Amino acid sequence: GDSVTQMEGPVTLSEEAFLTINCTYTATGYPSLFWYVQYPGEGLQLLLKATKADDKGSNKGFEATYRKETTSFHLEKGSVQVSDSAVYFCALNTGNQFYFGTGTSLTVIP
Amino acid sequence: DSGVTQTPKHLITATGQRVTLRCSPRSGDLSVYWYQQSLDQGLQFLIQYYNGEERAKGNILERFSAQQFPDLHSELNLSSLELGDSALYFCASSVDLLSYNEQFFGPGTRLTVL
Numbered sequence: 001g002d003s004v005t006q007m008e009g010p011v012t013l014s015e016e017a018f019l020t021i022n023c024t025y026t027a028t029g030y031p032s033l034f035w036y037v038q039y040p041g042e043g044l045q046l047l048l049k050a051t052k053a054d055d056k057g058s059n060k061g062f063e064a065t066y067r068k069e070t071t072s073f074h075l076e077k078g079s080v081q082v083s084d085s086a087v088y089f090c091a092l093n094t095g096n097q098f099y100f101g102t103g104t105s106l107t108v109i110p
Numbered sequence: 111d112s113g114v115t116q117t118p119k120h121l122i123t124a125t126g127q128r129v130t131l132r133c134s135p136r137s138g139d140l141s142v143y144w145y146q147q148s149l150d151q152g153l154q155f156l157i158q159y160y161n162g163e164e165r166a167k168g169n170i171l172e173r174f175s176a177q178q179f180p181d182l183h184s185e186l187n188l189s190s191l192e193l194g195d196s197a198l199y200f201c202a203s204s205v206d207l208l209s210y211n212e213q214f215f216g217p218g219t220r221l222t223v224l
Binding site for chain 2: 032
């Protein structure tokens, strides 16, 4: 069946370090892919999305490219900040089913 | 603030009891989703409603049910509660059914079953 597999955390980085959080998916058809972020005590909020192969989603310095050939949607940021500390979820929407990865906790230390 | 409201914020109850969680979607959104977030299972999709009708079902137990009312608010009913039902329950909404549309999440209801 359809699923999302996300890199396990927790991840701890120093400020200004490079971030990669891996996400791979299994799906029939052409799903839309998302990264959501959850700050402590809050609900999830959309970080970025891509709706078809080779699309690149970007927001707040984060980027992810929809790679159909490798079924991946890895999240990257060139220089993380303390304020990026949160839990990041990769998600897949097939139109009638919704799958989230297990979440990757990121802590950025000054 | 996502515009999605959920009540109550916290709920503590005993095993065997029944509770109702309430969600009001963003103004104009027709689709409502319910999710369960627990430490061991992650974020699991439970059910989706669109304009009052059930559209998709995920890993929702038979003890759980939901509905969406004409004013588009939704309720999730959990009955015969077990310890393992303790979790954070999120409601989300989106404008329609299209797969590329963003879901807006509420702040969640934390359910503790003792």
